Amino acid sequence: MENQSARAKSDLSLLAPVLAEYAPQKGSLITILQHAQDIYGYLPADVLFHIAEQTGTTPAKVMGVATFYTQFRFQPVGKYLIQLCDGTACHVNGSAQIAEAIRQHLHIENGGTTADGLFSLNIVACLGCCSLSPVMTVNDDSYGALTPEKAVAILDGLRAKEAAV
């Protein structure tokens, strides 16, 4: 995690192709931010300043847009991003118990990342898999019909996989 400390300078050249394509198109700020987050994993402050400069707007405007949308993060996330759904169907089917089990198991709060940088937990609104509720996604994989035990077993499985590497 050393290279992600607040003082570290991001490699802005990675963003050059994105800016070359989208900066001239009006209304593309959100698209640029999405690409930037794909590249850096989150939106570091120096990247936000760079985007403002390159798109001819103010850092305040860029920050205002970025903070409006829940998709954007301003801190690095763990290798596995857990998105636990708390939509209506998941809620009535017990997502709160799943959240509690994950919090206790990983010792993190909503929005937090484990000390080893492996897991981050985000409780999100509907993921649209309501009929499999309660649901969570870990990176690109979805897991449905969760119970507290099943959720913990999934996380343990991922941790074991990491330990084996």
Add this chain to the structure above:
Amino acid sequence: MSIRIAVGQGSCGIAAGAAKVFAALEQQLAGSAVSLGTVGCIGMCWLEPIVDLYEDNRLAARLVRICPDDAARIAEAARTGDLSGIAGLTISAEDSRFLEQQTRIALRNCGIIDPNSLESARAAGGYAALEAVLTGKGMTPEEVIACIKVSGLAGRGGAGFPTWFKWNAARQSPGDEKYLICNADEGDPGAFMDRAVIESDPHTLIEGMLIGAYAIGAKEAVVYVRAEYPLAIRRLSHAIDEAKAAGLIGQHILGTDFSCEFRIKAGAGAFVCGEETALIESLEGQRGMPRLKPPFPAAAGYWQKPSNINNVETFANVAWIIQHGGEAFAAMGTEGSKGTKVFALTGKIQRSGLVEIPMGMTLREVIFGIGGGVRDGRQFKAVQLGGPSGGCVPAELLDTVIDYKELSATGAIMGSGGMVVMDDTTCMVSMAKFFLDFTAKESCGKCVHCRIGTKRMQEILDRIVSGDGKPEDLDLLEELCLAVRDGALCGLGQTAPNPVLTALRYFRPEFEAHTAVEKRCPAHACAALLQYEIDAEKCRGCTACARKCPVGAIAGNVRQPHTIDKNQCIRCGACFAACRFDAVSRL
């Protein structure tokens, strides 16, 4: 006889394991002549993963709850044509009735065609309506709008505004530069029909949008999709590429003078962007805050140009209406609500999935007839319609007819079609709080009523579920609801009080139990209001509860009845869950 296998791979199916089933089948079928393909979501989510076997183009067997271990048996049956070996995997007659009772228009191809194949879409009649509009005798834009007017199609995103009227207004607006926008920012928790349409039949959406663009005179179409729907975005962009290559999108579509470019814009997570002017702000790269109306988007929308915005399901009906005529669509439904509507049936329901039915059916017919009623043998308590903008309809109103007006009369709304069933273990106060938590978080902050009003309402509800509520809180809550409803700028704020108002209207005694002196939660859901007791008669002294109690509040010797120290108890419920003798009771 040739057998074709189709694996349902919508997001739900994949989450249930369909991709693994597909991989296992692929391995088993290697080198055989049996073709294996992907289809989208048939909407029978509780049976996922689903594998369909087609003989020529007839469905020969629908296999449900398939796991990768079944692949060998299925492959064998497909190779030999002898289906007796997989009889045990076939859908039951009772479950089949889920589909048989539906009338599918918007979902007509979902789960049947390959969403990644233009050829498959065209074989199912895709783009025939567009051809009818643009080529041969053709239809003028005015004729298209007239046909939609006859159909009575209304906005399926929730507002229920007549589609023809919006199209006509955008058409009449002066200017050459016009935009057609599809709202696929399906943010209502509990609704997923738009995701299913895009993932399962993206060409129907494209075709509906092209016809709409032609009708209003737009040369550019944009689909604003939720970022949380990555698979939908992938399939839609593939479909756009294929349609472009086939001359169905771009310049001189089908060799005519009509040209229209397509673009996808991924949203970034903000519920308020479902409001059309907020969506436009977001498309322009701004914070998604609603604009004051008028001017309406039809006059000054995207980049201040005439724009028309419709929801995915609305567009998914358009091609069918053009092909079958507006009268055929209008023949279904009620006096004020025409055609069909898709509902996402979820929650404590036996059969959960997508249901498309003609307007005019009752809630009871959908929930009990099609959905099979409440699961686990519990009691039906309420159904939540319309998500955070809607409300809860209680059991005594189950015979309410599905119609925009009739549903609004209950205090709920048709909304985008989320239907979340709740049983007697659901606390209506905490449900009201759940929705308020959502809208308070999603309020964009532009107007005072929504920004501060929802926050204050949330605080009152918080107080009530934590056992600090006072009887007079209920009147204050109601007063705030009415003020927010009347004072908020956009639909999000104006409808945010609905879940609370309907809960108060139909379940007031439950609120009163929470705020009365003894502070009780009748559904046993609000942890802070519960008290746990051990029944000395039933307790065997197994010590299971005492060992589970995180604060050591349970005392007792082995094989002797235990007791809970109420002053130490943190009401976590661990003892209740641990007891195997039903000796721990919640009050």
